[in-house]
Amino acid sequence: MNFPINASNGVPIFDQIARQVTFAVADGRLKPGQTVPSIRAAAESLAVNANTVARAYRQLQSDGVLSPIRGTGLEVAKDAVKACRAARKELVRDRLGGVVAELHQLGVEPDEIQSIVESELKKLARSS
Amino acid sequence: MNFPINASNGVPIFDQIARQVTFAVADGRLKPGQTVPSIRAAAESLAVNANTVARAYRQLQSDGVLSPIRGTGLEVAKDAVKACRAARKELVRDRLGGVVAELHQLGVEPDEIQSIVESELKKLARSS
Amino acid sequence: MNFPINASNGVPIFDQIARQVTFAVADGRLKPGQTVPSIRAAAESLAVNANTVARAYRQLQSDGVLSPIRGTGLEVAKDAVKACRAARKELVRDRLGGVVAELHQLGVEPDEIQSIVESELKKLARSS
Amino acid sequence: MNFPINASNGVPIFDQIARQVTFAVADGRLKPGQTVPSIRAAAESLAVNANTVARAYRQLQSDGVLSPIRGTGLEVAKDAVKACRAARKELVRDRLGGVVAELHQLGVEPDEIQSIVESELKKLARSS
């Protein structure tokens, strides 16, 4: 549970947290039955307000990713992996599809889009 | 000035309008000296609040894309083309770069990103 | 949108609000396309914090009961009625079923349960 | 002292335990002077935290249902039966009355409530 929070991203913080958990479950970094850090602990380690983490966890509960253990904390639900993989896939498609459609509608050519994606990926590869 | 407005896009409506104008200038569909539709006319044809069009035009003025002609309306500024081409380029890079970076941070592999972009582009090509 | 809030009910306030809206839609007191009171207005009229109303409305959005109109407010979704009727039915069954099962498990006889329900209903009928 | 604990019931576990004891005394399944299982034994047989059992027993003591015997444990108090019968009655009325009032306030008709109670009771009768 250590990942960067980008506060000026447009993406709400609680959503970033929820996504990280979802993707971690999808990737097997978090396994069913494992407990996630407590709200307060996560809030401290992410330097974020506890309510923000609580909201992320609440959303994950309503998504069926986390389930509460009374008085103990929250654990990854047994059948969360499949849902997380689907959610991951859907998120990736939605984000990319949305931008691609937006640019397409603006008249940007497919070739241009692909070449820029490629160059952005290379840029990231270099910096990491 | 006929293009679809997507109200549930996340992208602000005024931004969609401003972009369409900017891209039209960059592509030569709108030429310097040409006048854009009046705020009211545009609002009606786009089925949008007039204030929203006004805000888009205001932003385009501050970007140097449009300039006012007293008592007549707004025309495309004479030196707007270069700025619009740059803006177009920057916008495309920003939008794609942002999403790519976001997904990369979530652990999505470059290959997956590129293949999905490709499939989304094909999907658009089919539907148009 | 005038209904009593029972703060010491065990039922969270935001849930009471969400239920009232859901039931109003199910009953036809709120119709699709109609806008609900603004968060701030509802908060004032219910003597409740605005965040609490916001949470109720947020939940209703994720349930598909409300949909946002940018800069204007929230309206009852077009296809909300069916979902609200189903939700109403499910809620009633859940609440009654839960208590009945709980009492049954504790050894209370069906006859006793029914007769008490009847007497409670009569009590309510008299007081209203 | 063998009954199921429902951890995802909304009803606190310690309350479930206390109720079971109270109802057993009211029904004569537990008689005054009889000792209840030790906290540890009960905790093990119910698969529950010992603190939880302790809390239930503590509440039962303050209700006058259990009384301590030095060095031995807890026994059912001699005059507990009457109190337990009253508590049983009150609990049943409270639980049913609360739900009925809640649904009534939401606009559910008495007939609907009664018919659903009936169907839920039948469902339970079939499954037992």
Place this chain on the structure above:
DNA sequence: GTGGTCTAGACCACG
């Protein structure tokens, strides 16, 4: 004006 997010801090019940 509208909703949305975030922060801060208090209070409660449960284990």
Place this chain on the structure above:
DNA sequence: GTGGTCTAGACCACC
């Protein structure tokens, strides 16, 4: 210790 709810108030973007 855990999560849950509620309040209060600030800031933002959009229409």
